[in-house]
Amino acid sequence: MRERLLEAAAELFYAQGLRAVSADKVIEQVGTTKVTFYRHFRSKDDLIVAYLERRAEQEREGVLQALALGGGDLDKALKVLSEGIGAASCSPGFRGCPFINAAAEFADPEHPVRKVVAAHRAWYRKTFEEMLAPLGLPDSGSVAEGMVMVRDGAMVAGYLGDPALVAGSLYRGCMAVVEYARR
Template identity: 65%
Template sequence: MTQHPEPAAETTAADAVADAPGAPAPAQGRTGKPSMRERIIEAATELFYAQGIRAVSAEKIIAKVGITKVTFYRHFPTKDDLIVAYLERRARWERDAVAGARLAAAGDVCEVFRMVAEGIGAESCSPGFRGCPFINAAAEYADAEHPVRQVVDAHRRWFKEAIGEMLEQIGVTDVSGTADQLVMLRDGAMVGGYLGDSRTLARSLYRASRAVVAFQGGTGAE
């Protein structure tokens, strides 16, 4: 079997996103600066992630951006609209990060897993890390029919499908079940990075992922 190096200070999924094909740039106005909509989302992202979604009022965001209520509600008629935009922007970033990793790995699925694990480890070590934004949002919105939960669920379905596509490439027997296990490992890693020592998180996540894939007969995973 092909031997793959364990996570090191190399290219990560977070690095690869900058080169991902079609990676969206922040919306800009005629002056070349971020658009007002993007400025509002950026402020909301900072406040929602640091303080919790329900704890942040529209008034807090309005004050942070330095705009009027009329301007705010012109772009986001409700706070839920803004929450959805905040999560959708994060979802786009993660999709681009995975796409960039797959491109950089040139078809080596285990290398993609290494890069993603390294990216999660790096993010969990960054100042202000508060866990997975999607898990955090789901914890605050229990109603599965709420627009916020629908965005969370759609993103998690995409993530599982993306993993499933790669597992099929390496001959895993139980694609759906193995993808579920890898998603669970990712969730645990994000929580572990918030609560514990994140220095060894990437290595542990990568080793666990390889073990799961190898158990299911994935080629190149040992």
């Protein structure tokens, strides 16, 4: 039942927004009771956190697969990653990055939802830093942060454009940040 609640929540939250979807709407979608819902989630916020944690896990798996295909080559890994993000962000039904959307709906940085968002962004930054490590850049943390910002821009602009354009812009943007740091 927990799985069914999470699947329904994922569909509804992503399509309609986190605050717009009530626990009752999720309960109705699944065809269960409030007692069952609250047996699995103490609150709607707990459901939102579980939804975002699942999305983070799925996204991380995709990123790690792209990096593995890159075989340690930054250029190749960024191309594969950019193509994947371009394709995902221009797919039918794409409504932006669920983490950026969540941050927009939950402004308080101490809220559990924002903490999941922050943890996901920290993971991206760490992953980009690890990708950059072989280059020996003097401030790989700042470079990684710049790459996260470029990725955020691709996620925001994605559903407004063409997958190849998004992928190309993301790749070129990340490489420009890296090249600037090499100066």
